[in-house]
Amino acid sequence: MVKQTVKMDCLYQCLLAFVIVGVGTAMDLDVTPRITIPYSELVDVNRFINTAVSNVTMLLEDDAGILYVGARGAIFSLNARNITDGTNKTLNWEASPDKQKACEIKGRNNKTECFNHIRFLQRFNETHLYVCGTFAFSPLCGHIDIKTFHLTSISEGKEKCPFDPSLGYTGVLVDGKMYTATEYEFQSTADIRLAQEQRLLKTEDSHNLWLVDAKFVGSALIQESVNSLVGDDDKIYFFFTEGVKEKYTEHEKPRVSRVARVCKGDVGGQRILQKKWTSFLKARIICSIPEFVFYFDILTSTFVLDRGSWQTSVFYGTFTSQWKNVEASAICRYSLADIQSVFEGPYMEYMEDIHKWTKYEGELPSPRPGLCITNELRMKGQNTSKDLPDKVLGFQKLHPLMYDEVKPIEDRPLLLKKNALYTRIAVDQVMALDGQEYDVMFIGTDDGYIHKAVVMSPKVHIIEEVQLFRSPEPVEKLVISKKQKSLYIGSLSGVVQIPLSNCSRYITCYDCILARDPYCGWNGDACIEISSVENRTLMVQDIVKGSTGCSNSTVRVPIIQKVKTVQQGADIMLFCDIDSNLASTKWQVNNTELNIMQQNYKVGTDGLLILNSLLSHTGNYSCYKEENGVQSLVAVYAVSILMELPTDEVEKPSSTPLPSPTNPESWHVVKAEVVYIAAIIILGGVCVVLMSVLFYVACLQNKTGKYHLNTPSGVELQTVSGSCGSRKAESNQEYADGFLQIIPGEAVSGPSNRDLNSPVRQLPPPPPVPPPLPTEFTNGITTLPSMLKKMNGNTYMLLRQNDEASSPLYHSFTEELSKILEKRKHTQLVEKPDESSV
Numbered sequence: 081m082v083k084q085t086v087k088m089d090c091l092y093q094c095l096l097a098f099v100i101v102g103v104g105t106a107m108d109l110d111v112t113p114r115i116t117i118p119y120s121e122l123v124d125v126n127r128f129i130n131t132a133v134s135n136v137t138m139l140l141e142d143d144a145g146i147l148y149v150g151a152r153g154a155i156f157s158l159n160a161r162n163i164t165d166g167t168n169k170t171l172n173w174e175a176s177p178d179k180q181k182a183c184e185i186k187g188r189n190n191k192t193e194c195f196n197h198i199r200f201l202q203r204f205n206e207t208h209l210y211v212c213g214t215f216a217f218s219p220l221c222g223h224i225d226i227k228t229f230h231l232t233s234i235s236e237g238k239e240k241c242p243f244d245p246s247l248g249y250t251g252v253l254v255d256g257k258m259y260t261a262t263e264y265e266f267q268s269t270a271d272i273r274l275a276q277e278q279r280l281l282k283t284e285d286s287h288n289l290w291l292v293d294a295k296f297v298g299s300a301l302i303q304e305s306v307n308s309l310v311g312d313d314d315k316i317y318f319f320f321t322e323g324v325k326e327k328y329t330e331h332e333k334p335r336v337s338r339v340a341r342v343c344k345g346d347v348g349g350q351r352i353l354q355k356k357w358t359s360f361l362k363a364r365i366i367c368s369i370p371e372f373v374f375y376f377d378i379l380t381s382t383f384v385l386d387r388g389s390w391q392t393s394v395f396y397g398t399f400t401s402q403w404k405n406v407e408a409s410a411i412c413r414y415s416l417a418d419i420q421s422v423f424e425g426p427y428m429e430y431m432e433d434i435h436k437w438t439k440y441e442g443e444l445p446s447p448r449p450g451l452c453i454t455n456e457l458r459m460k461g462q463n464t465s466k467d468l469p470d471k472v473l474g475f476q477k478l479h480p481l482m483y484d485e486v487k488p489i490e491d492r493p494l495l496l497k498k499n500a501l502y503t504r505i506a507v508d509q510v511m512a513l514d515g516q517e518y519d520v521m522f523i524g525t526d527d528g529y530i531h532k533a534v535v536m537s538p539k540v541h542i543i544e545e546v547q548l549f550r551s552p553e554p555v556e557k558l559v560i561s562k563k564q565k566s567l568y569i570g571s572l573s574g575v576v577q578i579p580l581s582n583c584s585r586y587i588t589c590y591d592c593i594l595a596r597d598p599y600c601g602w603n604g605d606a607c608i609e610i611s612s613v614e615n616r617t618l619m620v621q622d623i624v625k626g627s628t629g630c631s632n633s634t635v636r637v638p639i640i641q642k643v644k645t646v647q648q649g650a651d652i653m654l655f656c657d658i659d660s661n662l663a664s665t666k667w668q669v670n671n672t673e674l675n676i677m678q679q680n681y682k683v684g685t686d687g688l689l690i691l692n693s694l695l696s697h698t699g700n701y702s703c704y705k706e707e708n709g710v711q712s713l714v715a716v717y718a719v720s721i722l723m724e725l726p727t728d729e730v731e732k733p734s735s736t737p738l739p740s741p742t743n744p745e746s747w748h749v750v751k752a753e754v755v756y757i758a759a760i761i762i763l764g765g766v767c768v769v770l771m772s773v774l775f776y777v778a779c780l781q782n783k784t785g786k787y788h789l790n791t792p793s794g795v796e797l798q799t800v801s802g803s804c805g806s807r808k809a810e811s812n813q814e815y816a817d818g819f820l821q822i823i824p825g826e827a828v829s830g831p832s833n834r835d836l837n838s839p840v841r842q843l844p845p846p847p848p849v850p851p852p853l854p855t856e857f858t859n860g861i862t863t864l865p866s867m868l869k870k871m872n873g874n875t876y877m878l879l880r881q882n883d884e885a886s887s888p889l890y891h892s893f894t895e896e897l898s899k900i901l902e903k904r905k906h907t908q909l910v911e912k913p914d915e916s917s918v
Contacts, residue, residue, distance in 0.1 A: 109369075109496035113531060113545035114595065114662050117582070122546070126164045129574035130156070135245050136556050136570030137201045139209070142563045148209065149575055150198030155211060157229055160564050163577050169229045173198075175216035183216040193217065197245035200260070202253045208232070210253060212241035217266075219243055238264060239275035250299040252316060254344060259316045261296040270294040272318055272342065272357070281348055284356050289430060290480050292323040294338075298382035301344075302390045302416060311455035314344040317419075319365075319382045319397070335402050337365040337379040339419060339486060343452035343465075350466040352473040358465040361450045363422045363482040367399045367412035369492055376410040376493070377402045381504045384416075385519065391417050394489070398502040398523065409502040411495040411523070411540075412488040419486050423450065426483040439483045445469070449476040495533065495540045501526040506558035506567070508580065510598035513610060513621040518598045520580075522567055524555025530569065530578075534598055536624060543597050548576055565609075583607045588637055589620070589630035590710050594660070596626040627708045639713055645720040652690040656703035656715045663707035665714075670699045693721050 130151065137150035140160065147163060149156040157169040175183075175196040183194035193216075200212035204223060211231075212221040219237035224230070242249050242262040248270070251260035261272045271283040271291055283290045298319040305314045317339060324336045340362035348355050368375040376399035384395040399410045427440040427449075447457055449472050453464065462468060488494075504524040509517050519535040528549040533542040548555070548569060557570030560580070569576040581599035584607065586592040592600055592607035601610040601619040610616055620629030644652055656665050667674035667688055674681065674688075680697070682689040690697055701717040 109493060110498055111495055111533070111540055111542045112661050113542040114660055115544045115585075116661060117544055117546045117585075119547040119550050122548075122578070123582075124579050126162055126577040127574055128156070128158060128163045128168070128577075130154070133574045134572055135197045135199070136572075136575060137198050138557050138559050138568060138570050138575070139201045139203070140559045140561055140568065141203070142561050145564070147559070147561075147568060147575075148201055149570070150201040150211065150213075152198070153196050155198060155201065155224065158575070160561055160566070163568070163575060171224065171229055171231070173211075173213065173222075173231065175218075179216040179218055182218070186217060188217055193245060195245075196220075199241050199245070199249050200251050200258075202251075204253065204256070210258070212237045214241065214243055214245050217243045239273060239280060248295040248297060248320070250296045250318065252299050252301050254301050254314070254316065257344075259299065259342075261294075261299060261318050261320070270296065270320075272340065272360070274342075274346075279347065280355055281346065281357055282355060283360055284353065284477055284480075289478065290360060290362075294320045294322040296320040297379055300382075300384040300395070302384075302393070304390050304420075306390070311458070313452035313454075315341045315452070316344060317341045317384075317395075317416075319379060319395075321377070321379050324364075336377050337367070337397070337399065338362050339365055341419075341423065345453055346465050348465060349468065349470075349473045352470050353477055356477075358468060358473055358476060359450055359452055360476075360480055361423050361482060362480055363419070364485045365397065365412075365414065366485045366487045367397065367410055367493055369496075376400060376408075376412075380409075380502060383505050383507050385507045385509065387509070396505050396507050396521065398505050399493075400501055407501060408496065408498045409500050410493040410497075411502065411505065411521070412493050413490075413535075414486055415489055418489075422482050422484045422486050424448075427479040428481045428483045429479055437481060440479060445471045445475050447472060449473075449479065490538045492538075494535060494538070495521075495542075497531075500531075502531075504555050504558045506560050508560050508562065512598045512623050513601055513616060513619060514623065516623070518623060520598060522558055522560065524558055524569065526554040527552035528555065528571070530555070530567070534596060534623065541596050541626070543595055544582065546578065548578075549573070565611075581609055583609050588712075590712055593620065593622050593629050594626050594707055594710060596623050598623055602629065625708075627710050639716050641716045641718055643718050643720075645722065645725075646693060647725050648693060648695060648721050648723055650693055652693055652697075652719065654688040654690070654701055654703070654715070654717050654719075656687050656705075658686070658705045658714060660705070660707055663705045666704045666706055666711070668702045668704070671702075674701075690719075695721050695723070697721050 128149070132151045132154040133149075134152040139148040139150075140146075141148070142160070145160045147158045147160045149158060153172060153174040155171040155173065157171075159165050159167050173196055175194065180190065180194045184190045188194050196213040196215045198211060198213045200210070200221070202210055204210035207226060209224040209226065210221065211224055212219060215237070219241035220234055221237035221240055222231045222234040225232050240251070240258050240260055242264065243266060244263070247263050249260070249262040251258060251262075253259075257274060257276055259272070259274055261270065263270045264273065269285060269291065270293070271285065273283075274281040285291075296318060300317050301314060302317060303314045304312050318341070319337075319339055321335055321337050323334060340360060342357050343359040346357055346359045349358050365379065366375070367377075378400045379397055380400055381398045382395055384393060386393050393416045394413050395416065396411060396413045399412065401408055427444075428437045429440040430437050447462070447468070451457075453462065457463075502523050503526050506522045508520045508522070510520050511517050521531075521533045521535065521540075523531040523533065525531070528547065528551075530546045530548060531542055532544050532546070533540050549571070553571050553573060555569055555571060557568075559568040559570075560566075561568065565580050566577050567580055569578070581597060583592070583597070583600035586595055586600065586607040589602045589607075592602040595607075598621075599609055599611070600607050601613075601616070601621040603613065603619050610619060610621070613619060622628045644654070646652055656667075658665060665683070665685070667676070667683065676683045680691050680694070682691065688701070688703070698719060698721045701719055702713060703715040704711050705714045
């Protein structure tokens with residue numbers, strides 16, 4: 081089984097790579113964000129951080145301008161305009177010490193689990209909110225008075241809230257009734273419940289026919305009774321992932337995504353399905369690439385976008401692969417009309433003999449099982465679900481699964497991202513200057529990024545990606561405020577508020593147009609939010625093409641020509657910074673396109689490197705940014721290559737003079753040279769002293785002298801007499817070279833009587849300890865630099881050992897820079913050196 085799973089993982093990895101390279105490129109599914117905004121460049125950001133923040137639950141009341149935040153042991157009321165203005169209110173609701181102790185006795189973690197984690201927070205009526213928390217594995221719910229911001233009542237919450245803060249959970253409050261889905265008891269299976277004083281409804285748990293290890297991620301109320309011609313009922317939809325066996329073996333498709341629905345007026349059956357749903361139906365949700373039958377089966381987040389009526393509403397879902405070795409995400413969107421059509425289609429039934437689900441081909445009872453109560457049924461005297469015939473309820477109990485599958489609107493994903501795991505999604509609908517409404521998606525990742533993308537069916541353009549946190553952490557919640565023009569992001573560390581648009585980042589007309597941001601438009605002078613302008617006749621915007629509208633614009637960013645004067649043979653770096661990940665660079669020399677195939681040129685994503693410059697490289701260099709068919713000038717250089725630099729320029733360059741000795745940087749350079757020279761002199765002196773001592777000891781003694789090192793290795797140093805004055809070697813243990821030799825011997829742990837009485841064995845005084853090496857020499861380099869190379873007028877030192885012992889760390893300057901430029905993709909260059917220098 082393990083081997084088969086590994087093989088399947090490898091197979092899906094290869095398949096995903098082939099999909100992205102093949103179909104993904106052709107269909108533009110794997111989209112690259114146009115610009116990347118790192119954490120250090122964030123502006124207009126508000127952060128609410130509190131020690132109680134954890135497993136954030138958020139409720140936005142846009143008209144009132146309040147953002148309610150449920151955390152660990154506390155609920156906060158924040159100003160939606162600015163969540164950090166200091167006007168927030170706090171309601172502490174901690175689990176009691178007794179509950180925490182009981183939770184710890186159950187074997188739960190008293191550092192993370194044995195607290196009151198707020199999992200549900202919604203509006204109950206005009207004066208109160210309704211809140212539920214885990215309360216140290218003993219759930220409780222209560223009402224919060226909005227004016228006083230205090231709990232007015234507390235009740236049992238075991239039928240409404242999970243006991244474990246890590247369990248998947250979703251819920252919605254409708255007309256005072258609470259519809260939730262999770263695991264409610266310890267070691268219980270997940271189910272969908274309606275909990276209220278009058279009645280409790282649940283899903284059927286026999287035979288695992290209704291739900292199989294379900295993990296819920298979202299729910300929504302759809303008011304299908306509004307303007308209904310048949311008198312239909314409102315419905316609550318639930319989205320989840322569960323185990324599956326229909327059509328597949330256990331190893332092929334262990335989990336799939338589902339959508340289920342129940343009717344708001346469901347009250348259970350009279351004899352069959354008592355206290356159980358009589359309208360529960362579920363269907364599979366497909367998010368796949370049809371050409372390769374590659375499925376994204378794990379649903380991680382949903383968002384229902386209301387477009388004015390339930391027939392036109394759509395829901396978005398973020399999906400990942402169930403294969404752990406495949407790190408990729410996809411986004412699909414679905415029509416609620418298509419979902420309803422699937423629920424009106426054929427059923428499936430479970431065959432006990434073969435343990436599989438197959439299509440039901442028999443006759444259906446009347447009225448159709450799973451339907452809500454309509455006008456037609458009321459005319460027949462069936463006013464509630466308790467009035468439905470037993471035959472209908474019996475069929476419903478055994479056939480909750482639909483045969484047809486819910487497919488995305490485009491029949492394929494809107495967006496596919498490799499090496500990214502999407503955790504949350506929120507969608508806003510924006511009216512652009514062309515009169516069209518565009519869906520703008522805000523997508524959170526598991527490492528703390530927000531991807532902002534505009535949907536241009538069937539394509540998607542990622543406008544930007546924003547790094548929210550200094551250290552990676554997953555995005556837990558996303559809430560959009562159209563009134564405050566803000567996006568609220570919930571995480572384990574707190575709540576972040578950022579603007580929906582970053583129009584001010586685009587300083588030219590083409591930057592504004594190329595962004596293709598429905599929030600932004602060019603008014604002739606600047607890129608601004610179109611919602612802030614009443615008269616938009618003079619504004620330009622191009623969402624579909626992203627290239628037209630700036631032909632009459634006169635606003636240009638001035639380009640200052642930079643001068644480069646170097647000696648022949650030097651390497652020259654010409655920077656060309658572009659902020660768009662979708663743009664490419666083109667270079668011209670003297671108004672002629674540069675032949676980058678020449679050996680001396682290396683072109684990178686952020687500059688041009690001229691290696692071993694020649695006199696023929698002299699000229700005017702221009703760098704152009706090209707994106708989406710639009711070309712704009714970015715940088716201009718005047719490069720001069722000289723055979724030899726004038727003496728006065730070498731001593732004192734005209735454009736960038738050398739710093740005076742009083743300059744701290746210059747002083748550090750001089751100081752470093754003095755340290756180098758002093759270190760060499762000291763080391764040389766120490767060597768002379770040591771050699772003199774050794775020769776003196778060797779000449780003074782007639783016999784071999786030994787130095788025992790008191791170490792476990794038993795190493796013995798022996799000085800061997802050689803020719804010293806008129807002395808000659810008198811034994812085989814003496815050598816003519818007179819150098820210190822290392823001979824094997826036994827380690828001596830302490831002096832023996834013989835050693836103490838023998839003048840030969842008496843230990844001489846140890847030689848003086850050499851002074852410590854300067855820090856500059858601790859890297860193993862024992863000589864001064866032996867080669868200097870100049871580039872851009874700045875001196876770079878390349879350190880090299882002598883020819884006999886060449887350092888393996890040495891690389892040529894040309895090779896190193898070439899490798900760096902070829903490897904860099906989107907990394908920003910370091911701060912530029914002086915642009916005009918010798």
